Amino acid sequence: MKNLFKNIALIALFPILITSCSKKNETPSNRDLSTKQTDKVREYIKNLGFTDAQIVEKGAQYIVDGDIVFDKNMQIPDDNGKPKTEQYYNGFLVTNSSNIRVKVDASITSMAAEINGAIQQWNTVPNSKIKFVIVTDNNYDILIKVDNTIGGSTCGQAYLSTSDGKAGNTVWINQQLIKNNSFAQRQRTIAHEFGHTISIKHTNQSTSIDVPGVGGTDALSLMNGGQCGSGATVLSAKDKQATAVLYPL
Secondary structure (H helix, E strand, O other): OOOOOEOOOOOOOOOOOOOOOOOOOOOOOHHHHHHHHHHHHHHHHHHOOOOHHHEEEEOOEEEEOOOEEEEOOOOOOOOOOOOOOOOEEOOOOOOOOOOEEEEEOHHHHHHHHHHHHHHHHHHOOOOEOOOEEEEOOOOOOEEEEEOOOOOOOOOEEEEOOOOOOOOOOEEEEOHHHHOOOOHHHHHHHHHHHHHHHOOEOOHHHOOOOOEOOEOOOOOOOOOOOOOOOOOOOOOOHHHHHHHHHHOEO
C-alpha cells in the first residue's frame, strides 16, 4: 500500500468497446479487441505514475502496488491519467462524501469492531466532510468482504474512486492473513483500504506529498504502502490535513 494521496486510479466498471478495421476492413477478433483494451488500461495506469514492475496481471484485473485494483475493461477517463499537480490522489473526488454507504458482507461480520473503528477514524478527521455510514440493504456505495485468495503478503485490496464521482465500490480483506495481527493492525488494514476508495493513493509511492498546502513526506502516514501488519495504526497529522484539503467542510 503506497503513497498518501496521489493521483490514482479510478475503477469504472463499464466495459469500453473499441472499434477498428484491418487493412481489408475485417472485424478484429475478440482477442485483438481485448489486447487493445488491456494495453490502454496499462498505459493509463503508467500515466498515473506507476511502473511496469508495480503492475501485476490477475485474471480480469490489474493489481497495482500491491492493493489497488483496476479492471481490464475499465473506461479510460478523458485525461488518460495525465499528471496532475496533486499527485497523492487520483484526481476523482467522491461526490456524496458526507454519506458514503458501506455494506458489510456476511463473510466479514466477525470484524465488525475493526470496521467500525476504521470508519470512526475517517469520520472524525477535523474540518473534513468525509462520513462513512454502515447500511444493511443493497443501496450501498462500498461492499467490504473477505477474500483470502488475494495473495501471500497482501492484507487487503480496494478500488479507487471513479471519474463519475463514485467511491471505489469494493474492499477485499485477507482475513486469513491478518487474523493474528493486533486489533489495531487489523483496523489499520481496513482504514487504509477505505482511504483508497475515496481517491487516496499511497503516501510513499513517490518522494513527496503534493497535496496543496501539505508537502514533504510522511513516515507516520496510515496510507503508506507495503506496511501490512507493521504500519501506523492511526491517521497521521498530515493524513488528516490532506483529507481536509480534499474534502473540506
